[in-house]
Amino acid sequence: MASSVVFKLAGIMLLCILVAAPLTEASVTCGQVTSSLAPCMPALTGGGSPSPACCSGIKSLNSMASTPADRKAACSCLKSAAGSVKGINLSAASGLPGKCGVHIPYPISTSVDCSKVN
Incomplete structure (x- = not known):
């Protein structure tokens, strides 16, 4: 009887691990990042202030x-x-979130170590 309870408990624990494992994977895709930031291209290549659509995309991506x-x-x-x-313009890219009132915990740069981002 005790071994039956142990096997059931082990089965439940395994099921919990299998269900929880996918939850640790990222759900943000590069496609979402690209589409969210597409309205920002004029500000990133020509400078100037970001459009409302750009800021909306940045805020959406941040959330x-x-x-x-x-x-x-x-x-x-x-x-x-x-x-x-x-x-x-990498300088414009790194300043864009701040111009939209969004704080991100890492710089937008080609040299940032994304593995250290929390």
Whole structure:
């Protein structure tokens, strides 16, 4: 009888682990990052103030990246995009969240270590 309870308890624990494991993965995709920030391209390449649509995208992305895994994924996408878009002004990119009233816990830069983002 005791071994039956142990097996049931072990089965329940295994089920909990299997259900909880996917929850630790990032849910923010690079596609979401790109589409959220697409309205920001004029401000990133030509300078100037961000549009209301740009700030809305930044705020939306910031709220999507609510877990450390999400923030790391968003950071990696931002880093990759910052390095691949021709004509991007990295100084403008790093200042864009602040111009929209959003604080992010890491700089937007091609040299940021996204593995250290919490």
